[in-house]
Amino acid sequence: MPLINENFLKLKTGYLFPEIARRVKAFTESNPDAAKRLIRCGIGDVTEPLPEAVRYAMHEAVDEMGVRDSFHGYGPEQGYEFLRKAIATNDFQSRGINIEADEIFISDGSKCDTGNILDIFGKGNKIAITDPVYPVYVDTNVMAGNTRDADEKTGAFGGLVYMKCSPRNGFVPPVPKKKVDLVYLCYPNNPTGAVATREQLTVWVNYAREHGSVLLFDAAYEAYIQDPAIPHSIFEIEGARDCAIEFRSFSKNGGFTGVRCAFVVIPKTLMGTTKAGAKQSLHALWSRRHSTKFNGASYIVQRGAEALYTDEGKSQVRALIEHYMGNATLLVKACKKAKLKVYGGANAPYVWVRCPEGVTSWQMFDKMLNEANVVITPGAGFGSAGEGWFRISAFNSRANVEEVCRRIAEIK
Amino acid sequence: MPLINENFLKLKTGYLFPEIARRVKAFTESNPDAAKRLIRCGIGDVTEPLPEAVRYAMHEAVDEMGVRDSFHGYGPEQGYEFLRKAIATNDFQSRGINIEADEIFISDGSKCDTGNILDIFGKGNKIAITDPVYPVYVDTNVMAGNTRDADEKTGAFGGLVYMKCSPRNGFVPPVPKKKVDLVYLCYPNNPTGAVATREQLTVWVNYAREHGSVLLFDAAYEAYIQDPAIPHSIFEIEGARDCAIEFRSFSKNGGFTGVRCAFVVIPKTLMGTTKAGAKQSLHALWSRRHSTKFNGASYIVQRGAEALYTDEGKSQVRALIEHYMGNATLLVKACKKAKLKVYGGANAPYVWVRCPEGVTSWQMFDKMLNEANVVITPGAGFGSAGEGWFRISAFNSRANVEEVCRRIAEIK
Numbered sequence: 001m002p003l004i005n006e007n008f009l010k011l012k013t014g015y016l017f018p019e020i021a022r023r024v025k026a027f028t029e030s031n032p033d034a035a036k037r038l039i040r041c042g043i044g045d046v047t048e049p050l051p052e053a054v055r056y057a058m059h060e061a062v063d064e065m066g067v068r069d070s071f072h073g074y075g076p077e078q079g080y081e082f083l084r085k086a087i088a089t090n091d092f093q094s095r096g097i098n099i100e101a102d103e104i105f106i107s108d109g110s111k112c113d114t115g116n117i118l119d120i121f122g123k124g125n126k127i128a129i130t131d132p133v134y135p136v137y138v139d140t141n142v143m144a145g146n147t148r149d150a151d152e153k154t155g156a157f158g159g160l161v162y163m164k165c166s167p168r169n170g171f172v173p174p175v176p177k178k179k180v181d182l183v184y185l186c187y188p189n190n191p192t193g194a195v196a197t198r199e200q201l202t203v204w205v206n207y208a209r210e211h212g213s214v215l216l217f218d219a220a221y222e223a224y225i226q227d228p229a230i231p232h233s234i235f236e237i238e239g240a241r242d243c244a245i246e247f248r249s250f251s252k253n254g255g256f257t258g259v260r261c262a263f264v265v266i267p268k269t270l271m272g273t274t275k276a277g278a279k280q281s282l283h284a285l286w287s288r289r290h291s292t293k294f295n296g297a298s299y300i301v302q303r304g305a306e307a308l309y310t311d312e313g314k315s316q317v318r319a320l321i322e323h324y325m326g327n328a329t330l331l332v333k334a335c336k337k338a339k340l341k342v343y344g345g346a347n348a349p350y351v352w353v354r355c356p357e358g359v360t361s362w363q364m365f366d367k368m369l370n371e372a373n374v375v376i377t378p379g380a381g382f383g384s385a386g387e388g389w390f391r392i393s394a395f396n397s398r399a400n401v402e403e404v405c406r407r408i409a410e411i412k
Numbered sequence: 413m414p415l416i417n418e419n420f421l422k423l424k425t426g427y428l429f430p431e432i433a434r435r436v437k438a439f440t441e442s443n444p445d446a447a448k449r450l451i452r453c454g455i456g457d458v459t460e461p462l463p464e465a466v467r468y469a470m471h472e473a474v475d476e477m478g479v480r481d482s483f484h485g486y487g488p489e490q491g492y493e494f495l496r497k498a499i500a501t502n503d504f505q506s507r508g509i510n511i512e513a514d515e516i517f518i519s520d521g522s523k524c525d526t527g528n529i530l531d532i533f534g535k536g537n538k539i540a541i542t543d544p545v546y547p548v549y550v551d552t553n554v555m556a557g558n559t560r561d562a563d564e565k566t567g568a569f570g571g572l573v574y575m576k577c578s579p580r581n582g583f584v585p586p587v588p589k590k591k592v593d594l595v596y597l598c599y600p601n602n603p604t605g606a607v608a609t610r611e612q613l614t615v616w617v618n619y620a621r622e623h624g625s626v627l628l629f630d631a632a633y634e635a636y637i638q639d640p641a642i643p644h645s646i647f648e649i650e651g652a653r654d655c656a657i658e659f660r661s662f663s664k665n666g667g668f669t670g671v672r673c674a675f676v677v678i679p680k681t682l683m684g685t686t687k688a689g690a691k692q693s694l695h696a697l698w699s700r701r702h703s704t705k706f707n708g709a710s711y712i713v714q715r716g717a718e719a720l721y722t723d724e725g726k727s728q729v730r731a732l733i734e735h736y737m738g739n740a741t742l743l744v745k746a747c748k749k750a751k752l753k754v755y756g757g758a759n760a761p762y763v764w765v766r767c768p769e770g771v772t773s774w775q776m777f778d779k780m781l782n783e784a785n786v787v788i789t790p791g792a793g794f795g796s797a798g799e800g801w802f803r804i805s806a807f808n809s810r811a812n813v814e815e816v817c818r819r820i821a822e823i824k
Contacts, residue, residue: 001624003534004684004692008700045485050477058712062470065462065670068809072670073457108520108672108710115705119555122415139704143531181414194432212413258477258484258711274415279417288420292551293527299522299670300470301710371824397480 012155012341016135016381017072020365027369028248034373037070039400039407041393042375044190044350045254048323050304051316054254061300075296079106079263079314081283082129083302086262086309091248093116097235103267105290106305108261110220110249115140117216117264117294125181126151129159132171132191132382132389135219137184145379148285164385165192167343169351171231172200175207181403183208185234190353191382191391193328193344195230201237208243212329214270214282215244220262223253223321225347241267245282252310261297262306264324272365297380325347327401328394334405335392351396352379364390372407419557424567428547429455432777435437439781446785451643451812451819454604454787458667460561460735460809461693462716463728466666472537473712487708490517491675495714498673498721501537503660509647515679518717520709522661522674524631526596527552529628529657531705533684537593540573543587544603544794544801546630549596557655566796576797577604579755583764584612587619597646599629600637603803604764605740605756605792607642609673613649620655626682626694627656632674635665635733637759645677653679657694665729666720666762673709673717678804697764709750736761737811740806747804761806764791784819790800 020042028163030036064070078084084101092099107113114136122359127146129137136158141147148158156162161180171194172187187196208215217234225232234244246265250256266286267397272280307313321334328345337344341354355364361378366373368390394401431453440447444459453792469680476482483594490496496513504511519525528553539558541549550569553559560570568574576586583600583606584599597616599608602659621628637644646656678698683691719725740757754765765777773790780786781803790803806813 001683001685001691002537003535003687004627004694004697007531008697009686009692011700011704047480047483047485049472050479052478052684055474058474059433059471062462062467066464068459068461070668071459071461073667074455074669075457091691109707111707120417120420121527122417125414136704143701143704177485206790214414255483255485257486258708260707260710260713273413274416274421279413280421281418281472282436285416285420288423292423292548293524294669295521295672298710298713299671300712307582328686351483379558379788 006142010142010147010149010157011139012150016377019377019381020377023365023369038373039396039404040375041396041404042377044393044395045257046252046395048255048320050255050259051308051313053307053310053313053316054259054304058304061305061409065300072299075299075302077291077296078303079101079104079297080299083306086306086392088399092233092310092342093237095232095236097233097236098241099265099267103265103285104303105264106297107262107264107294108260110247110251111136113262113264113402114216114249116216116289116293117286117290118144118146120282121182122275126161126179127218128163128176128180128183130184130186131162132165132379133184133385134186134190135382144348148275155383161381162383165194166385170194170200171343172196175203178337179211182201182212182214182216184216184218186220188221188348189344190221190378191348191350191379191386193346193348195225195227195347195353198229198231198237201234201330202229205234205237205243209239212273213243215240216247218247220247220249221252221348222248223317224325226325230347235265235267241269241385243270245270250305250308253321254305257319259301259304261301263352276406281400282293324394327396327398330401330405331392331394334408338408338411345394351392351394353390353392355388355390361387361390367411372404372411374404374407419555421550422554422559422561422569428789431793432787432789433780435777436787449787450787451789451816453816454789455809456540456558456807457669457804458664458807460667460732462667463720463725465572465719465728466671466716470712470716473715477712479674484711487711489703489706490514490707491709492711492714494687498718499630499713503643504647506608507644507648509645510653511677511679512730515677517676517698518709518714519676519706520713522630522659522663523548525659525674525676526628527707528701529698530558530622530635530699532694533594534687535695536589537674539594540571540575540595540604542577542596542598542702543574543796544587544798545596545792546575546598546602548796558732560644562643570718574797575628576796578642578797579608581607583755584610587615588645590774591623592625594626594628595629596628597704598632600633602630602633603758603762603789603791603798605638605758605760606764607637607639607759610641610643610649613646617646617649617652617655621651625655626684627652628659629656630659631665632659632661632690633760634660635729636737636761638737639759647677647679651768652710653681657682662720665749666717666725666734669716671713671716673713735810736806737812739808740812742817743806744803750820750823757806763804763806765801765802766800773802781822784816784823798809
């Protein structure tokens with residue numbers, strides 16, 4: 001019988017979202033009436049219609065596929081030139097950032113990209129993550145064998161460097177005292193809704209350059225930044241081309257969670273090393289990985305993503321962001337009124353709320369479910385530093401969010 | 413600087429298709445007139461329009477995404493129930509095969525699936541591949557560290573078991589004398605166009621059950637089978653549920669190479685083992701892998717794939733297959749007329765041709781390019797047993813194939 005990858009067995013079975021689903025199911029089954037008024041602010045999934053410009057472009061692309069001369073078979077694994085150029089121009093060059101189209105790799109999603117990136121790295125790297133954190137960064141490292149077992153009590157995996165995030169450091173961790181090789185950073189942050197300032201990111205880039213670390217920078221929520229002083233890309237920081245990979249997605253700006261398109265930016269100047277000390281281009285390694293284990297994103301989907309960069313597309317994305325950020329503003333206000341300590345929600349679609357004194361994350365989850373019939377996400381699901389916190393997602397209709405605000409006011 | 417995955421450095425730089433592209437480019441640049449009459453029968457990519465039923469379903473799905481109540485965000489990572497059920501019913505249950513919908517995992521492509529499957533297996537498995545072979549099976553094992561370096565002369569990677577395929581064994585290798593843990597089999601075969609009979613597959617299933625091996629069965633070309641006695645699925649063979657994983661794709665039946673959708677079948681009864689000898693469900697491991705490193709295939713694409721199982725969709729697929737197999741029949745006939753030894757093309761869209769005595773694969777490639785202005789694929793690109801052979805793809809328009817046949821007749 002073939003040997004299995006035993007690292008999988010280190011993963012905890014009680015993964016966050018399935019456990020939420022289980023509790024919600026139990027609640028709705030025993031409270032059919034209350035279930036009817038249930039509002040879900042748990043998972044960070046968009047709710048509003050796909051922009052018209054995207055739908056128009058996808059209809060056109062579907063029609064193209066129906067004619068022999070404009071039919072598209074296998075596309076370039078790295079993505080179509082039209083999309084890579086649109087991204088390079090609009091997301092980077094027009095903001096004064098030096099990123100070329102051929103440093104952009106189109107994919108079918110950021111979850112895939114942030115997991116798959118580990119394929120190009122070797123064993124023995126010291127890896128740092130924030131706490132709380134998007135669980136996929138941790139779990140993919142566990143699966144790749146980059147950790148030891150999880151601690152029974154804290155759930156922390158041996159071998160990972162956990163960087164605690166709290167209001168004291170503005171949810172942006174200080175650089176580690178020791179050298180680490182890979183650092184996962186996500187700003188605007190999931191789950192805390194915090195952003196990193198130019199100064200904070202500069203400290204990180206300087207640290208990375210000094211120690212030869214690579215920053216794995218997840219900018220999936222950059223479109224939600226309202227403050228013009230906050231960088232949208234790690235590549236706005238001088239020197240980042242030598243020490244960073246950036247993950248971007250169309251999920252949260254264009255509402256592509258069900259359409260599937262994302263991209264990775266790997267500068268050609270970025271290097272890793274062999275054990276013997278020979279420098280190797282991470283761009284070349286990822287290109288090889290992408291060509292061998294991926295066959296390009298859907299042509300139709302890439303045409304849809306391209307449409308996000310038209311004038312129409314941009315204005316439709318702006319409207320979506322305004323909608324969700326309007327929700328976030330209302331949620332922050334409602335939490336404050338209810339005397340809850342609240343963070344985030346200003347440059348991100350997530351509101352990060354302190355549980356009342358002595359109440360745990362999961363107790364708060366149950367309380368919100370039973371008393372307010374609102375599904376939130378318990379902070380503990382994002383790591384031990386998330387204990388005592390909960391996340392409210394602003395992805396919803398305005399009517400639902402207003403109703404959630406009313407119910408928050410009534411909670412005892 | 414982070415350590416890189418040094419296994420990547422074992423990969424040969426002269427990958428097949430880039431080398432073909434390089435030679436074609438050089439030819440067209442120095443022969444602009446001849447370049448105008450170039451016909452490409454190299455890469456195995458479909459050429460005919462996407463079926464109408466698929467386009468209709470995708471248009472509908474795009475429209476659904478434009479309305480809040482029918483908008484689809486994140487879908488189930490394993491795929492939508494509507495597609496998994498359509499597959500289970502039409503591809504398996506209606507053929508008397510015992511496969512359930514929840515044993516089917518939808519993805520964005522078979523190249524991804526056949527590479528990613530290695531994530532769930534451990535180190536130290538003995539792995540067997542055919543020679544010639546689809547290069548992705550080999551390269552993904554190299555990248556995962558399952559091989560040693562390549563032999564300078566043959567290009568064969570140390571640690572892999574190569575099973576030679578030739579006319580003598582009908583391009584279906586006999587089972588190995590020693591025990592192997594994982595075996596890649598692809599029937600109808602790329603590149604040889606051969607099929608495996610029920611008896612041959614039964615021998616393999618019996619071998620796998622006896623030795624506790626797992627067969628990784630790639631059935632991407634099953635729709636091309638014309639002979640009703642040839643199995644379409646490994647699961648038509650008794651006992652395969654205990655020893656096989658099957659890879660399927662919509663690329664070559666529905667023409668989805670640019671649309672992107674495929675699936676893997678992993679029976680719940682299939683087991684791997686820990687080093688300590690504890691049995692582990694491969695279905696559960698893959699489900700965890702899929703949930704953590706993948707976020708579902710596009711909703712719009714899945715609706716398109718579902719349409720292939722309607723009456724209209726089925727008849728449109730049949731028409732595509734008839735078209736390409738009509739091409740294959742013409743190519744086989746033309747090769748025979750030119751006194752070339754030819755195989756395949758009867759139940760597969762690939763024609764596998766012996767080079768004239770003393771002519772190597774790449775010499776034949778150059779000859780076909782320069783004299784006939786036809787791009788073929790040199791057999792040596794698929795492994796050392798492919799030396800002295802070349803592959804002609806039947807994916808083309810009828811007019812182009814007829815022209816290729818005329819030119820084959822003129823070759824000296």
